[in-house]
Amino acid sequence: MAKVSFVDETTAGAREPAWALEIFEERLTLRELVRRRIFQEVAEYNASRSGPFRGLVQPTRTERALNGDRESAPPRRVDPDRQVALAEEAFARNGFVVLVGDRQVDDLDQVVDLGRDTEVTFLKLVPLVGG
Template structure:
C-alpha cells in the first residue's frame, strides 16, 4: 500500500523553506531509500520542465547560485540525480544534513523508518551542498 509522507526542508535558524508530499511504496523505508526517493523525484520533476533554470532541491547543483527559494543555474541543463544523491548521502554522513522523522533524529543511512499518513520528515540543512 502506498503511503504519502510530508517532506519539509528547513535551514538552521531559517525555518521551513519548502514542503511537499512524497509517495512511498512501503510502510517501512531506510533513510538511504528515503534520500534516494526524494532526490530522484525532485531531479525528475526539474528535468521534465522545459527552459527552467531554477531548482528547488536538497543539494545545490554545480554551476548554480543560491536564491531565496532554491538555486538559480546559469543555463538550462539536465541535472544528474545520481550525483545529487551521492552528495546528499555524503552530507548526511558528515552531519551537514540532519533528518528528523516526526521530530526524532535519524542516526544512520540503514535506519528503518516506519511510514504512516501523518509522518513528517524534516531535512535540516546545516551547510550548503553542491552536486550534479
C-alpha cells in the same frame, strides 16, 4: 500506502513549504527515502528545467562565487545518481540531519516506519561564522 511530507529547514530558521510523495512501503531505510525524494525532485526539474535546481543538495555560496553565476546559463539536465551521492556525502559530514516525525535518524541504513501522514524534515545545518 504512506503519504510522506518533505520539509526543508535551516538552523537559521528558514522553512520551505512541504511537498508530499506517496510511498507504498510501510518501512524503508533512510537511504532509500532520501533516494526517492531526490529522484522525484530531479525528475520534476528535468521535465520543466525552469530556473535553477532547488534540490536537497545545493552548491555553497563559495562554490557559486568560484564557478560564476549559473542562474543566467541555460539549464542543464541534473543527474539524479550524482545528486544522491552528494546527499549521502553531505549527510555523512553532518551537512544536514533528518527528523522522521519528531525523532532524529542518524544512520542512512536505519529503517524508518512510515505512517499515513509522516513528516520528514531535512534540517540543513548552517556553519557558524568564523568557525
